[in-house]
Amino acid sequence: DAGITQSPRHKVTETGTPVTLRCHQTENHRYMYWYRQDPGHGLRLIHYSYGVKDTDKGEVSDGYSVSRSKTEDFLLTLESATSSQTSVYFCAIRDSSNSPLHFGNGTRLTVT
Amino acid sequence: EDQVTQSPEALRLQEGESSSLNCSYTVSGLRGLFWYRQDPGKGPEFLFTLYSAGEEKEKERLKATLTKKESFLHITAPKPEDSATYLCAVQAEGGYNKLIFGAGTRLAVHP
Structure with a gap:
């Protein structure tokens, strides 16, 4: 793995509770991304970051927020979890805007 | 609208x-096409990048090719360990930070 750690690896939470997922990288890459993966949909971009405190929305950003206070950490927060946010969440990094993404091993989130 | 379609599904x-395996795409301008392999319970693992029509890349039993409308991932004499889901992703002009992923092809190779 390209020095990417996602935590937790698995989480079960109840509808309406806040949840924070963490992505930590040791590669000092500028760009970080959060994707969700659902059967039949492929990977869909939630939010991304192009530097410390610089973030932007992806195609499925509703209900999610992110923060990046340090180069190595990118946090994804579900303010009030819903069952539709049950998914596998992947963090990815890259060092330039044209280079390949490298992914962590994901967080499986279940909202009951 | 930018779109990536992979076939077959399985x-x-x-x-x-x-x-x-086929990956067809509709984008306003291609800046790169990426192939990934994904094993169950793991994140996608990068395989190849292709940037222009006519380009080819090879790695062991895998060979990726690119035309103006689609990319192929050719698997020669596959082994059971090649079983995985193969994902294709496209980076379009103007979307320098965003990769558009296809839904993937689930490959099963039986002995």
């Missing part, structure tokens, strides 16, 4: 039976 092969 493919079952016998060991040694060569085949190809």
Whole structure:
């Protein structure tokens, strides 16, 4: 793995509770991304970051927020979890805007 | 609208039976096409990047090719360990930070 750690690896939470997922990288890459993966949909971009405190929305950003206070950490927060946010969440990094993404091993989130 | 479509959704092969996976795309301007392999419970693992029509890349039993409308991932004499989901992703002009992923092809290679 390209020095990417996602935590937790698995989480079960109840509808309406806040949840924070963490992505930590040791590669000092500028760009970080959060994707969700659902059967039949492929990977869909939630939010991304192009530097410390610089973030932007992806195609499925509703209900999610992110923060990046340090180069190595990118946090994804579900303010009030819903069952539709049950998914596998992947963090990815890259060092330039044209280079390949490298992914962590994901967080499986279940909202009951 | 930018779009990436992979076919087939699933493919079952016998060991040694060569085949190809397809990734067709519709984007305003291609800046790069990426192939990934994903094993169950893991994140996608980068395989290849292709930047222009006519380009080819090879790695062991895998060969990726690119035209103006689609990319193929050719698998020659596959082995059971090649079983995985193969994902294709496209980076379009103007979307320098965003990769658009296809839904993937699930490949099963049986001995």
